[in-house]
Amino acid sequence: MRILVLGGTAFVGRAIVEDALRVGAEVTLFGRGRTGSELFPGVERRIGDRDADDYAALREGSWDAVVDVSGYLPRHVGRAMDALGDRVGRYLFISSHAVYVRTGLGPDSDEDTPRRPVRRDTEELTEETYGPLKAACEDDVVARYGSRATIVRPGKVAGPHDVQNGLTYWVRRAARGGRVALPGRPDQPVQLVDSRDLARLVVQLLADDRPGAFHAVGPAERITMAELIHTCARAAGAEVEVVPVPADAVSPFFPLMRPESMWPTLLRSPARARAAGMTATPMAVTAADVLAWDRGRGEPPLPLGLSPEEEAKLLAGV
Known part of the structure; x- marks a missing residue:
């Protein structure tokens, strides 16, 4: 072909x-x-x-x-x-x-x-x-x-080579372990492919x-933001505590976070694509591969998300 x-x-x-x-x-x-x-x-x-x-x-x-x-x-x-x-x-x-x-x-x-x-x-x-x-x-x-x-x-x-920083931010953050600031609700659905x-x-x-x-659409299993962060932590051999913080305290374009009105858009059906042969990589595998790729490139600065200092300030008030 x-x-x-x-x-x-x-x-x-x-x-x-x-x-x-x-x-x-x-x-x-x-x-x-x-x-x-x-x-x-x-x-x-x-x-x-x-x-x-x-x-x-x-x-x-x-x-x-x-x-x-x-x-x-x-x-x-x-x-x-x-x-x-x-x-x-x-x-x-x-x-x-x-x-x-x-x-x-x-x-x-x-x-x-x-x-x-x-x-x-x-x-x-x-x-x-x-x-x-x-x-x-x-x-x-x-x-x-x-x-x-x-x-x-x-x-x-x-996945690896992602020029944006949705999953990359959370993989990198979860790898540091400890209390993780989540600007929104832990039960927000996540649908990554x-x-x-x-x-x-x-x-x-x-x-x-x-x-x-x-x-x-994916992943293989439906997960929430809290489950995603814990999955990323396990991929790095770390332990985390997910701590909700006010969503309005951060940029409206925070990685992977969406207002509740948009949650239905994160629950689309993969049935037709799966029937046509689309594979479904477990999120744990995707997270581990992104972690390895990000570390291999030296973890350059990301355009969005919280710096450790900004996160500590938010967590101090919770």
């Missing part, structure tokens, strides 16, 4: 490329060539810039499938499809749970959940526009490729030439 990956050297794309190579696929990478140049020696690379509408490197060649990891705007997707035309078999678009409405949801909402109204009037990516722009991208892929279109909607992705499970789903969908939309 010949696979073209639009963006494949950061986090999600990297995992997809690794899994595709594992099963013997012939992979071509398309991107700006600014990151991950040391990765995947021997894999063909074509250089272009989606923001600048530069797809000249894709004028020649054909592929059984394309995996679009880096399409965030309808223009990105439209110009890529114009460049590729019918020289690809299946077009698999990596979307997001942000396409869905945020209210009126119950546990185990599935891929038929109503989506938010699409947006095509802006290219500014914000909390409010990201989901509607992704929904517009989905519509354009389906309109162009029909039964040759596949949509994968990941939830929060975690291991990047390698997401990759396995993508490659399996391509191998099966399967159309439709699929949730990429």
